[in-house]
Amino acid sequence: MCGIVGYIGGKEALPVLLNGLKRLEYRGYDSAGIALFGPEGLTVHKSKGRIRELEEKISAEKLPGMAGIGHTRWATHGEPSDINSHPQTDAEGRVAVVHNGIIENYGRLKEWLISKGLGFKSETDTEVVANLINFYYKDDILSAVREAVKRLEGSYALGIIAAGESDRIIAVRRESPLVVGLGKGENLIASDVPALLEYTREVYYLEDGEIAALYRDRAEVYNGEGQVIEKEVSLIRWDAAAAEKGGFEHFMLKEIHEQPRALTDTLRARIRTNTGAAASIDLEEIGFNKSWAAENAGRVVITACGTAWHAGVIGKYAFERYAGIPVDVDTASEFRYRNPVFDSKDICIVISQSGETADTLAAMRLAKQRGAGIIAITNVAGSTLAREAGLVMYTWAGPEIAVASTKAFTTQLACLYLIALKFGVLRGRIQDTDMVKYIEALEAIPAHAETILSGKANIQRFASLQFNKNKVFFMGRLFDYAACLESALKLKEISYTHSEAFAAGEIKHGPIALVDTSTLIVALCTQSSLFDKMESSITQVKARGAAVAVITWEDCKHFDGIADEVFRIPKTEDGFSPILSVIPAQLFAYYCSVLRGLDPDKPRNLAKSVTVE
Numbered sequence: 001m002c003g004i005v006g007y008i009g010g011k012e013a014l015p016v017l018l019n020g021l022k023r024l025e026y027r028g029y030d031s032a033g034i035a036l037f038g039p040e041g042l043t044v045h046k047s048k049g050r051i052r053e054l055e056e057k058i059s060a061e062k063l064p065g066m067a068g069i070g071h072t073r074w075a076t077h078g079e080p081s082d083i084n085s086h087p088q089t090d091a092e093g094r095v096a097v098v099h100n101g102i103i104e105n106y107g108r109l110k111e112w113l114i115s116k117g118l119g120f121k122s123e124t125d126t127e128v129v130a131n132l133i134n135f136y137y138k139d140d141i142l143s144a145v146r147e148a149v150k151r152l153e154g155s156y157a158l159g160i161i162a163a164g165e166s167d168r169i170i171a172v173r174r175e176s177p178l179v180v181g182l183g184k185g186e187n188l189i190a191s192d193v194p195a196l197l198e199y200t201r202e203v204y205y206l207e208d209g210e211i212a213a214l215y216r217d218r219a220e221v222y223n224g225e226g227q228v229i230e231k232e233v234s235l236i237r238w239d240a241a242a243a244e245k246g247g248f249e250h251f252m253l254k255e256i257h258e259q260p261r262a263l264t265d266t267l268r269a270r271i272r273t274n275t276g277a278a279a280s281i282d283l284e285e286i287g288f289n290k291s292w293a294a295e296n297a298g299r300v301v302i303t304a305c306g307t308a309w310h311a312g313v314i315g316k317y318a319f320e321r322y323a324g325i326p327v328d329v330d331t332a333s334e335f336r337y338r339n340p341v342f343d344s345k346d347i348c349i350v351i352s353q354s355g356e357t358a359d360t361l362a363a364m365r366l367a368k369q370r371g372a373g374i375i376a377i378t379n380v381a382g383s384t385l386a387r388e389a390g391l392v393m394y395t396w397a398g399p400e401i402a403v404a405s406t407k408a409f410t411t412q413l414a415c416l417y418l419i420a421l422k423f424g425v426l427r428g429r430i431q432d433t434d435m436v437k438y439i440e441a442l443e444a445i446p447a448h449a450e451t452i453l454s455g456k457a458n459i460q461r462f463a464s465l466q467f468n469k470n471k472v473f474f475m476g477r478l479f480d481y482a483a484c485l486e487s488a489l490k491l492k493e494i495s496y497t498h499s500e501a502f503a504a505g506e507i508k509h510g511p512i513a514l515v516d517t518s519t520l521i522v523a524l525c526t527q528s529s530l531f532d533k534m535e536s537s538i539t540q541v542k543a544r545g546a547a548v549a550v551i552t553w554e555d556c557k558h559f560d561g562i563a564d565e566v567f568r569i570p571k572t573e574d575g576f577s578p579i580l581s582v583i584p585a586q587l588f589a590y591y592c593s594v595l596r597g598l599d600p601d602k603p604r605n606l607a608k609s610v611t612v613e
Helices: 013-023 051-058 106-115 126-136 141-149 240-244 251-257 259-268 290-295 306-322 358-369 384-388 407-426 432-454 456-466 479-495 504-509 528-542 574-595
Strands: 003-009 031-038 041-048 067-073 095-103 154-162 165-174 179-182 186-190 202-205 211-214 219-222 299-304 327-331 346-352 373-378 391-394 471-476 498-503 519-525 547-553 565-569
Touching (some): 003 165, 013 031, 013 051, 013 067, 013 186, 031 051, 031 095, 041 051, 067 095, 067 154, 095 126, 141 154, 154 259, 186 211, 251 574, 259 407, 259 432, 299 306, 299 358, 306 327, 306 346, 306 407, 306 479, 346 407, 358 373, 384 391, 391 407, 407 574, 432 456, 432 565, 432 574, 456 547, 456 565, 456 574, 479 498, 479 519, 479 574, 504 528, 519 528, 519 574, 547 574, 565 574
Parallel strands (some): 299 327, 299 346, 346 373, 373 391, 471 519, 519 547
Antiparallel strands (some): 003 067, 031 067, 095 154, 154 165, 179 186, 211 219
16 A cells, blocks of 8 residues: 655654655555645645655755655556656645545546536546545635545545645545554654654554544544544554564565455445446446457456466356356466467456566567457556556555565455456346345455454464475365465465365375375365365375365355364355455465464565566
């Protein structure tokens, strides 16, 4: 996620803002900017690139001022650029806004504001917020903000200053974190506590719908009705290094825990349930329409590398089940060397967290050259993949720091399910009643993920008994087999354990020769119609001395007394199970790595983005 900092007090604001932004660099960003109250009024300074480039840009200027806001942006709407950087101002330059999150209805609001004669310079949803606040701004910025947020849909943390009110900063939070720092003769806001620790350890954590007004000598918090709230002061006891990780020991564990939020952001903006019509999936933002799915589509080809390829394998099962369209899945590193054959009606889905994976880019360019329509799924706006693809669907997972991917994978799956279901509707394979069921299941996924994370102690206990196993094999069928591929990769990446994934029906066609008393088998069992088949495979490996752990539904008793350990996850649509079943596997891999004395964030020989062949 992006970084927000705000300051009002007796010091020069610029050094405080820049220092705070640097404390948030770990979150990832592609541009930076500040807005200050000074002798010349409200001024904005911003730049594409790193904070040092912003510093170089303003180094020759004297920028006094004792109040301001700052931002490091991770691009979502509009590529990284000076214009798209934050802070964003309204057309008159009266209001400056920094924003984390996504405004889902920004398109409709933008059209409405344009009809009122307001102009726009950037591609961002944040500029809509600035113009909307200014539309309501008469003589009280707090009232204007309160009116504006009533019309905003989506997730946001906002820091706001207005040219006519240099004595206060306004902050608002909805489903995107924001912290108020309480100092002596000064007060601050930040999207995370590392930006505050040099100045204070006393904070308010804003809750959804709360609005804060920060003055030099006090901070007031209001609910949505404008009533003052008495907030409890929290004391931060972390050191700076721990604070960057939100109190988690490692970035990987933090990112595993961020999955409910990331999945919410990825799914919510594309699901329509409150329009008065039947529940639906809206992919207009990426330009996806009926011609793609019904008139032109003959086959879907999915290509990616590593974890993203595993998402593609799950996508294959999803497209075939829900859309009835044939799908080929290729590892991008092999794709261009086998002279792939394309028809003009083929669609190629290309997946890369960074959008810079060299093999994946080469595969996309070849598919494009041969006439396939391209849909890219990536986490990084402005990446090469995003710029060169025909259609782009962003995962909105936020920056992922740990090398081993977790939240990027589950949000890639969310995107693939949304596209597959949209294909199914447009091709007449899914009726309204079924779509309502599927959408309800998708909307429940983030809460289910939270439930799994709340039981992590049970997985930690199991890892403490199994982390020294020489061999760990994952097996499953259909969607479970595809999830096994990613589960095995996580374990080998960060714990250096020999782990493999097998289709359960194939275990007796060779792999069973490897099974002995030193083997742990993890069986993913969420395809309800195949429970008896999975029981047979489990019985075979137990007869060879293996320990067996099963991941299955919370209401399933089928494997009680058969497996040595059963982990239960909340029930969802069978086809959506990998989004949930992979989370216990991620946690198991993490705890095995830590128990082996390794650094799960930086596994040996691996890089976050593989930009060479």
